[in-house]
Amino acid sequence: MVIESAQPLLPIAIVLCVSVLILLSRKKPNVREFWSIAGAVLTFAAVVMMVPPVWRGDRLVYTLSTIAPGISLNFRVDALSLVFGIVSSFLWIFASVYNIGYMRTLKEHAQTRYYVCFAVSILGAQGVSYSGGLFSLYLFYEIITLFTYPLVAHHQDEEGYAGGKKYLVYLMGTSKGLLLPAVILTYVMTGTLDFSDTITSGVFPGGADNVWITVTYVLFIFGFAKAAIMPFHNWLPSAMVAPTPVSALLHAVAVVKAGVFCIARVMLSTFGTALLQDSGLGLLTAYFVSFTILAASIIALTKDDLKARLAYSTVSQLSYVILGVALLDKSGVLGGIIHILNHGFSKITLFFCAGAIFVASRRKKISDMAGIGYAMPFTMGAFAIASLSMIGVPPVAGFVTKWYLLNGALEIGNLPIMIILMASTILNAGYFVPITFRAFFTGDKKTWKQEGIGEAPLTMVIPLVIAALISVGLGLYPNAFSYLIGRLF
Amino acid sequence: MEKYLIMNPLDFPILSTIIFLPLVGVALILLMRKELAIKVTALIASIATLVLSVVLCAYFDPRTPRFQFGESLSWIQMYNINYTLGVDGITILLIVLTALVTPACVLCSWTSISQRIKEFMICILLMETSMIGVFCSLDFILFYVFWEAMLIPMYLLIAVWGGPQRDYASIKFFIYTLFGSVFLLVAIIALYLVNGTFSIPEAMYKNYPFQFQAWVFLAFAIAFAIKVPMFPFHTWLPAAHTEAPTAGSVLLASILLKMGTYGFMRFCLPITPVASFAFAPYIVALSVIAIIYGGFVCLSQTDMKKLIAYSSVAHMGFVTLGIFTFTKIGFEGAMLQMINHGITTGALFLSVGIVYERTHSRDIYDNAGLGKITPVYVGFFGLFAISSFGFPGTNNFVGELYVLVSAFAWSKAVGFLAVVGAVLAAAYMLRLLKLIVWGREDKRTIRDMNLREVIYLLPLGVFVIWIGLFPRPFVRMMEMTLSHLLWRLQGFSH
Numbered sequence: 001m002v003i004e005s006a007q008p009l010l011p012i013a014i015v016l017c018v019s020v021l022i023l024l025s026r027k028k029p030n031v032r033e034f035w036s037i038a039g040a041v042l043t044f045a046a047v048v049m050m051v052p053p054v055w056r057g058d059r060l061v062y063t064l065s066t067i068a069p070g071i072s073l074n075f076r077v078d079a080l081s082l083v084f085g086i087v088s089s090f091l092w093i094f095a096s097v098y099n100i101g102y103m104r105t106l107k108e109h110a111q112t113r114y115y116v117c118f119a120v121s122i123l124g125a126q127g128v129s130y131s132g133g134l135f136s137l138y139l140f141y142e143i144i145t146l147f148t149y150p151l152v153a154h155h156q157d158e159e160g161y162a163g164g165k166k167y168l169v170y171l172m173g174t175s176k177g178l179l180l181p182a183v184i185l186t187y188v189m190t191g192t193l194d195f196s197d198t199i200t201s202g203v204f205p206g207g208a209d210n211v212w213i214t215v216t217y218v219l220f221i222f223g224f225a226k227a228a229i230m231p232f233h234n235w236l237p238s239a240m241v242a243p244t245p246v247s248a249l250l251h252a253v254a255v256v257k258a259g260v261f262c263i264a265r266v267m268l269s270t271f272g273t274a275l276l277q278d279s280g281l282g283l284l285t286a287y288f289v290s291f292t293i294l295a296a297s298i299i300a301l302t303k304d305d306l307k308a309r310l311a312y313s314t315v316s317q318l319s320y321v322i323l324g325v326a327l328l329d330k331s332g333v334l335g336g337i338i339h340i341l342n343h344g345f346s347k348i349t350l351f352f353c354a355g356a357i358f359v360a361s362r363r364k365k366i367s368d369m370a371g372i373g374y375a376m377p378f379t380m381g382a383f384a385i386a387s388l389s390m391i392g393v394p395p396v397a398g399f400v401t402k403w404y405l406l407n408g409a410l411e412i413g414n415l416p417i418m419i420i421l422m423a424s425t426i427l428n429a430g431y432f433v434p435i436t437f438r439a440f441f442t443g444d445k446k447t448w449k450q451e452g453i454g455e456a457p458l459t460m461v462i463p464l465v466i467a468a469l470i471s472v473g474l475g476l477y478p479n480a481f482s483y484l485i486g487r488l489f
Numbered sequence: 490m491e492k493y494l495i496m497n498p499l500d501f502p503i504l505s506t507i508i509f510l511p512l513v514g515v516a517l518i519l520l521m522r523k524e525l526a527i528k529v530t531a532l533i534a535s536i537a538t539l540v541l542s543v544v545l546c547a548y549f550d551p552r553t554p555r556f557q558f559g560e561s562l563s564w565i566q567m568y569n570i571n572y573t574l575g576v577d578g579i580t581i582l583l584i585v586l587t588a589l590v591t592p593a594c595v596l597c598s599w600t601s602i603s604q605r606i607k608e609f610m611i612c613i614l615l616m617e618t619s620m621i622g623v624f625c626s627l628d629f630i631l632f633y634v635f636w637e638a639m640l641i642p643m644y645l646l647i648a649v650w651g652g653p654q655r656d657y658a659s660i661k662f663f664i665y666t667l668f669g670s671v672f673l674l675v676a677i678i679a680l681y682l683v684n685g686t687f688s689i690p691e692a693m694y695k696n697y698p699f700q701f702q703a704w705v706f707l708a709f710a711i712a713f714a715i716k717v718p719m720f721p722f723h724t725w726l727p728a729a730h731t732e733a734p735t736a737g738s739v740l741l742a743s744i745l746l747k748m749g750t751y752g753f754m755r756f757c758l759p760i761t762p763v764a765s766f767a768f769a770p771y772i773v774a775l776s777v778i779a780i781i782y783g784g785f786v787c788l789s790q791t792d793m794k795k796l797i798a799y800s801s802v803a804h805m806g807f808v809t810l811g812i813f814t815f816t817k818i819g820f821e822g823a824m825l826q827m828i829n830h831g832i833t834t835g836a837l838f839l840s841v842g843i844v845y846e847r848t849h850s851r852d853i854y855d856n857a858g859l860g861k862i863t864p865v866y867v868g869f870f871g872l873f874a875i876s877s878f879g880f881p882g883t884n885n886f887v888g889e890l891y892v893l894v895s896a897f898a899w900s901k902a903v904g905f906l907a908v909v910g911a912v913l914a915a916a917y918m919l920r921l922l923k924l925i926v927w928g929r930e931d932k933r934t935i936r937d938m939n940l941r942e943v944i945y946l947l948p949l950g951v952f953v954i955w956i957g958l959f960p961r962p963f964v965r966m967m968e969m970t971l972s973h974l975l976w977r978l979q980g981f982s983h
Contacts (some may be wrong), residue, residue, distance in 0.1 A: 065959045067887060068818060068894075073958060139881040146875065156927060168919060177912045181897070181905060184890070188897045212901075 179223030202272025226259025244355030335404025371443020578970030716749030735842030784913025822891025857928025
């Protein structure tokens with residue numbers, strides 16, 4: 001059932017108000033950080049309020065304004081929206097708490113700008129989740145790009161500017177140069193930018209020119225460069241110059257997931273599974289992103305900088321989502337979408353750990369971390385759990401993804417995809433296990449004691465431990481989200 | 490005549506009042522000596538005009554394609570010249586835009602113009618009268634009078650209050666525009682010889698042989714292409730925009746450039762439809778060149794005003810592209826872009842003026858790194874800068890979207906080429922914005938914006954977001970006129 005309701009606007013409105021409040025309370029850091037946390041909690045509450053109707057199989061829709069015939073600023077909430085909406089709003093709570101410890105311990109500059117941009121980026125992520133058509137999607141997608149730029153270039157040194165420039169060139173270049181024409185071609189061919197009602201049908205009429213449909217599809221896939229599909233992935237490792245909470249929430253969750261979410265949305269709600277199946281574009285996509293999955297993992301193996309390794313791991317893992325959706329069967333789509341959630345929780349844990357290590361010991365390189373497990377047992381324990389999830393070991397969340405994806409590949413009897421999934425699992429283990437091993441089983445306790453290095457501030461450790469525990473929870477009890485996503489079919 | 494013109498339903502001649510109200514201001518200013526009194530009078534006159542134009546909007550009937558608020562008086566009977574005024578969906582918003590921008594021009598010159606303030610304000614108000622006059626005229630001679638009348642105060646604005654190279658810039662502007670005007674006059678006389686009347690609506694509803702249409706189109710096109718300006722007639726623009734005082738640049742960018750595209754829509758399309766179709770591919774090609782060329786030139790500018798001036802070349806390319814792809818959405822997009830460009834580029838020139846008053850430099854580097862020093866200013870500048878490159882949610886995005894849809898429907902190759910221009914726009918504007926916000930580290934004492942400056946930028950900022958998110962009310966004002974125009978054109982398309 002389709003329910004006309006302005007409810008999807010609520011979380012967006014809350015974040016907007018919070019951004020203004022943060023700006024207004026710039027003179028009082030404690031009040032300012034209170035608004036961040038309160039805003040995150042309220043936003044999450046507003047998102048949760050939308051779960052019951054979607055759980056029942058309904059869909060919330062709302063049109064704010066008409067831009068042109070067939071183009072409107074409209075919103076819709078279905079299972080796909082909610083998965084991303086829940087992840088980005090819930091993890092914002094953690095990130096807000098973690099931010100305080102990180103930013104204050106390191107005495108970072110321009111903290112108000114930082115918090116405002118952080119909040120507006122979340123606004124973008126929320127808006128992307130609830131977009132009801134390509135116009136709204138594009139609007140919020142671009143808001144994310146623009147407002148994460150000051151976060152990436154936050155340090156305002158040469159490295160920051162270089163990373164920031166690359167970030168903008170990749171993301172704005174692709175969204176203007178590829179995504180915009182894709183959106184317009186869609187409109188010219190279909191007369192609408194709204195998403196279709198079911199994930200099978202799509203909006204393209206039967207007689208549309210196949211060549212131009214393919215061109216449009218390719219433009220979409222590369223246009224959403226936030227998904228970091230190779231060759232448009234290079235901005236992500238460069239974006240790691242940002243403060244670590246930014247890498248954690250934005251470049252492991254909000255920004256990159258916005259990219260894969262958009263691709264999933266366009267594949268399911270603009271093209272539809274039937275068209276992708278018939279034209280063979282679905283499977284082609286699956287093979288294409290397989291390259292990214294493997295290549296990024298191989299590059300990750302070579303990185304000694306912890307954040308760089310995590311970044312390449314993200315590039316690889318993001319393509320799981322697209323791979324799953326591209327399989328076009330129920331298990332595949334389910335596995336792909338649920339990975340938005342699973343990867344989100346696990347990867348934010350890993351980045352939180354990297355940030356905590358940096359704050360506590362100023363260390364960035366994995367080779368310098370021998371024995372760090374003695375000094376920071378909670379942090380590295382959480383790291384170990386989350387990295388198991390990345391590898392796909394039961395009972396941590398990542399296992400659920402791999403289970404569904406393998407099932408999906410099995411259902412369509414595609415052996416190459418299964419082999420790719422196995423190979424990537426081995427690669428994942430190859431670059432994550434050594435970190436844990438080095439932390440706990442090598443090095444000397446004493447050196448850490450002498451340097452006086454212990455755990456990071458509690459505002460950092462608590463969020464990362466909880467996030468790790470939730471990863472386990474999601475692995476042990478995946479049913480709720482599986483059921484929710486199943487509502488798409 | 491009645492067929493095309495709905496007479497004014499109000500109990501006073503609203504169009505004449507709007508046109509000549511600034512002249513009343515001029516008359517009063519002539520009697521004054523005190524600087525403050527002059528400024529206040531100019532401000533009141535321009536704001537009163539704005540209020541009346543809003544009233545005009547409120548009474549405007551968007552359901553008819555005919556001219557409204559008609560006024561007609563016999564003027565020179567021997568040649569059948571009449572004083573005929575009227576407003577339709579094409580002009581209504583342009584009039585409001587003019588009336589909105591003029592008070593901003595008065596306010597932005599409040600302290601930045603220190604000498605001959607009296608003459609300056611007179612020029613601004615004379616500009617307003619002639620600009621609104623151009624939009625309201627339904628008689629060729631009346632139109633031409635207003636058209637030429639714009640030239641003199643604008644020339645003076647550049648030549649008297651302009652920058653160091655004002656002589657060069659003002660003469661160049663004058664010669665280019667006058668050159669175009671001659672062709673305009675030729676076309677007008679040619680039409681008179683055929684029709685026996687200078688009435689614009691009557692000229693619009695006649696069929697002319699193709700050869701006649703082709704010559705008339707070309708004569709019109711030269712005049713308007715210079716005004717727009719279209720590539721390769723654009724070289725007067727950077728000089729004039731750069732050297733003019735802030736108010737002059739704003740009037741040039743916001744309104745005067747629209748005269749060219751307005752001319753295309755008002756004269757070329759309805760009077761010479763067959764020729765318009767025939768020449769459309771060339772105009773489209775020139776538009777695309779302007780879009781891409783303008784973008785590349787902007788990338789290498791170090792002068793803020795020059796950058797914005799060249800960006801106008803690219804933006805106006807979108808307008809002509811929208812007009813000459815002959816779809817409803819293209820026409821609407823072109824009209825929206827005319828309004829949007831007026832708002833955004835006007836606001837950008839105002840912003841440059843604000844910082845120029847403080848640093849006395851238009852160089853990007855001299856004005857760089859203001860993020861921490863003048864946060865309010867940077868906020869406004871940021872909004873207008875992202876609007877200028879068509880960031881979604883702002884006015885220019887909607888206009889560009891409309892035009893691009895039309896371009897893609899016309900030819901996918903043209904569409905993709907125009908997209909290149911959109912990418913370039915993002916590149917040069919973000920570069921400028923980044924430098925202005927973060928380009929320098931050193932601490933300088935530069936005042937942030939004062940209340941007066943906020944007052945004239947804020948309404949423009951509101952329109953940026955308003956049109957960006959809720960464009961339909963604006964489109965509805967022009968929809969009928971444009972549909973009617975397209976419907977008539979389609980009759981000639983084969």
